[in-house]
Amino acid sequence: xxxxxxxxxxxxxxxxxxxxxxxxxxxxxxxxxxxxxxxxxxxxxxxxxxxxxxxxxxxxxxxxxxxxxxxxxxxxxxxxxxxxxxxxxxxxxxxxxxxxxxxxxxxxxxxxxxxxxxxxxxxxxxxxxxxxxxxxxxxxxxxxxxxxxxxxxxxxxxxxxxxxxxxxxxxxxxxxxxxxxxxxxxxxxxxxxxxxxxxxxxxxxxxxxxxxxxxxxxxxxxxxxxxxxxxxxxxxxxxxxxxxxxxxxxxxxxxxxxxxxxxxxxxxxxxxxxxxx
Ligand code: HPA
Numbered sequence: 267x268x269x270x271x272x273x274x275x276x277x278x279x280x281x282x283x284x285x286x287x288x289x290x291x292x293x294x295x296x297x298x299x300x301x302x303x304x305x306x307x308x309x310x311x312x313x314x315x316x317x318x319x320x321x322x323x324x325x326x327x328x329x330x331x332x333x334x335x336x337x338x339x340x341x342x343x344x345x346x347x348x349x350x351x352x353x354x355x356x357x358x359x360x361x362x363x364x365x366x367x368x369x370x371x372x373x374x375x376x377x378x379x380x381x382x383x384x385x386x387x388x389x390x391x392x393x394x395x396x397x398x399x400x401x402x403x404x405x406x407x408x409x410x411x412x413x414x415x416x417x418x419x420x421x422x423x424x425x426x427x428x429x430x431x432x433x434x435x436x437x438x439x440x441x442x443x444x445x446x447x448x449x450x451x452x453x454x455x456x457x458x459x460x461x462x463x464x465x466x467x468x469x470x471x472x473x474x475x476x477x478x479x480x481x482x483x484x485x486x487x488x489x490x491x492x493x494x495x496x497x498x499x500x501x502x503x504x505x506x507x508x509x510x511x512x513x514x515x516x517x518x519x520x521x522x523x524x525x526x527x528x529x530x531x532x533x534x535x536x537x538x539x540x541x542x543x
Contacts, residue, residue, distance in 0.1 A: 273362070274417060277370055280370050285374070288316075291338045292374060294346070296346070296349075296491075297381075298368075298484075299351075301522055303529050306341075310340065311341070317334060318334035334349075334351040342541030352364070354482055355486070356482055361410065362411060368491050369420065372420075372495075379487070380498075384502070385505065386505070386508040387507050388478060389473075394506065395503070397503060397532055398451050400500035400502055402431060403455045407485060410489060431499065435539055435543070442542075446534060448534070453479055456479070456480045457481060469509070501535065501536065
């Protein structure tokens with residue numbers, strides 16, 4: 267019981283602190299940007315920027331390429347809040363810490379979450395730099411952010427996961443991509459802890475269980491977003507290949523570089539999807 271109250275108190279305290287710092291700005295759409303994909307932030311007509319270290323109860327992100335700030339402003343005619351830099355399980359954060367910002371977004375009034383990430387592609391048709399619209403996921407983290415006593419104010423004990431990624435938003439993203447001559451595919455994202463990239467046997471396993479892409483993020487935030495009743499839209503940039511015969515050595519720097527090349531196309535799709543919502 268006590269633990270429950272503490273979590274709700276933390277969400278409320280953080281939400282109030284943010285509202286005070288943003289002159290009661292009420293975002294409707296939340297955005298979480300992945301490795302090398304922070305460029306969309308430049309398109310936001312930013313009204314308030316708060317570094318994570320100034321937000322009570324927020325963790326501080328530690329990975330190179332993830333500068334931690336919350337950006338409030340207008341994008342595609344909508345009021346948005348964007349996390350530039352996210353928290354990862356491999357950094358040592360708990361699932362609760364990783365998903366906490368999503369709970370705060372919900373408390374601020376956010377009804378839809380848009381996420382991006384860099385990922386390895388197992389689907390043999392994928393090329394480096396490919397944009398994959400996420401249409402499902404597999405949680406391969408050893409845990410789940412909803413484990414523990416459920417807080418009914420935040421969502422149901424047993425949330426339905428039959429359609430996590432909003433079909434209308436996927437359709438709209440495909441239409442936008444076609445209109446702009448951007449090649450996109452759809453697929454299933456497997457989220458796991460990292461920080462190791464996968465061995466060839468692991469990529470093979472991930473492919474056989476039905477995943478098209480693999481990465482070290484997204485699933486915790488998306489589970490909490492869905493639990494809270496938000497609509498979810500996600501894009502993966504395929505930064506390296508995990509298909510048989512195409513696996514080569516990779517580094518975080520290469521992942522960042524490839525993501526940054528594909529970023530303008532991803533940002534265009536995300537911005538226009540937000541516009542149509
Ligand atoms: N595996 C896991 N995470 C990743 C990868 C990968 O191949 N590429 C970018 N992020």
